[in-house]
Amino acid sequence: MLRLENIHKIFHPGGINEKVALKGINLFVRAGDVVTIIGSNGAGKSTLLNVIAGVYRVDGGKVILDGEDITHWPEHIRAARIGRVFQDPLQGTAASMTIEENLALALRRGRSRRLRPGITQAERQLFKERLALLGLGLENRLSTRVGLLSGGQRQALAVLMATIATPKILLLDEHTAALDPRTAATVMELTERIIARHRLTTLMVTHNLAQALHTGNRTIMMHEGRIILDLCGPERERTTVADLLRMFEQASGDAFTYDRALLSGS
Numbered sequence: 001m002l003r004l005e006n007i008h009k010i011f012h013p014g015g016i017n018e019k020v021a022l023k024g025i026n027l028f029v030r031a032g033d034v035v036t037i038i039g040s041n042g043a044g045k046s047t048l049l050n051v052i053a054g055v056y057r058v059d060g061g062k063v064i065l066d067g068e069d070i071t072h073w074p075e076h077i078r079a080a081r082i083g084r085v086f087q088d089p090l091q092g093t094a095a096s097m098t099i100e101e102n103l104a105l106a107l108r109r110g111r112s113r114r115l116r117p118g119i120t121q122a123e124r125q126l127f128k129e130r131l132a133l134l135g136l137g138l139e140n141r142l143s144t145r146v147g148l149l150s151g152g153q154r155q156a157l158a159v160l161m162a163t164i165a166t167p168k169i170l171l172l173d174e175h176t177a178a179l180d181p182r183t184a185a186t187v188m189e190l191t192e193r194i195i196a197r198h199r200l201t202t203l204m205v206t207h208n209l210a211q212a213l214h215t216g217n218r219t220i221m222m223h224e225g226r227i228i229l230d231l232c233g234p235e236r237e238r239t240t241v242a243d244l245l246r247m248f249e250q251a252s253g254d255a256f257t258y259d260r261a262l263l264s265g266s
């Protein structure tokens with residue numbers, strides 16, 4: 001489904017601030033895989049998602065999505081195939097637009113740059129059905145401006161927006177990290193439900209090591225621009241957070257340092 005071949009990304013090449021953020025990433029993600037991504041600060045996790053989404057051009061390597069070489073496609077063209085949710089609830093939704101306008105934009109993303117006048121009855125029905133699945137009562141508030149919603153409601157809407165056109169791949173970049181723990185748990189539960197319902201191939205960056213192990217079917221660990229660990233199957237099932245930290249130290253020769261990491265849990 002997604003194949004990354006020898007991806008290199010260098011920021012400010014040749015300058016005094018040169019930073020090699022990705023150093024030859026090779027990754028094959030099968031259709032339906034839900035891969036969690038963990039790693040220390042500055043490991044390259046967000047850069048990796050940005051390279052897949054087309055925010056950053058690569059300095060070497062290929063991005064192949066569903067058999068198509070999308071390495072040189074611009075971000076807005078990839079957007080029709082790639083759903084994305086960011087850490088900041090303000091980033092994925094437009095505050096001054098209503099819930100249904102946001103969903104209409106998401107549904108038409110990458111297809112037409114114009115917002116067609118009006119929203120059809122069939123679209124409105126679809127929005128209501130999908131919003132009802134969130135269980136937050138938003139299906140009765142289609143004309144509410146998104147700026148009036150809570151952070152959690154807004155992030156739940158962002159997940160719905162990223163998935164309403166059934167993307168080939170869903171990219172989640174610490175999308176619950178800015179929420180309080182209870183709201184984060186609710187949004188995570190909704191996210192898992194949506195992924196399962198549409199069997200979405202997903203890459204999810206998380207700072208929560210326990211969550212990384214119990215969400216999805218595979219966990220990769222990054223450090224200094226490389227993938228240093230790739231866990232799936234029975235080996236992953238047996239792995240605890242303490243094992244992960246030990247594995248990190250063995251593979252990187254470093255202590256795991258991550259300012260937002262949640263290390264508790266098994």
Ligand SMILES: Nc1ncnc2c1ncn2[C@@H]1O[C@H](COP(=O)(O)OP(=O)(O)OP(=O)(O)O)[C@@H](O)[C@H]1O
Binds near residue numbers: 019042043044
């Ligand atoms: N736009 C940019 N310009 C210059 N350097 C960048 C840019 N984006 C990221 N970097 C650098 O590239 C490296 C990887 O950053 P990235 O944000 O991908 O790491 P990360 O694993 O997501 O880190 P964290 O979990 O701390 O957010 C870091 O050293 C970072 O400072």
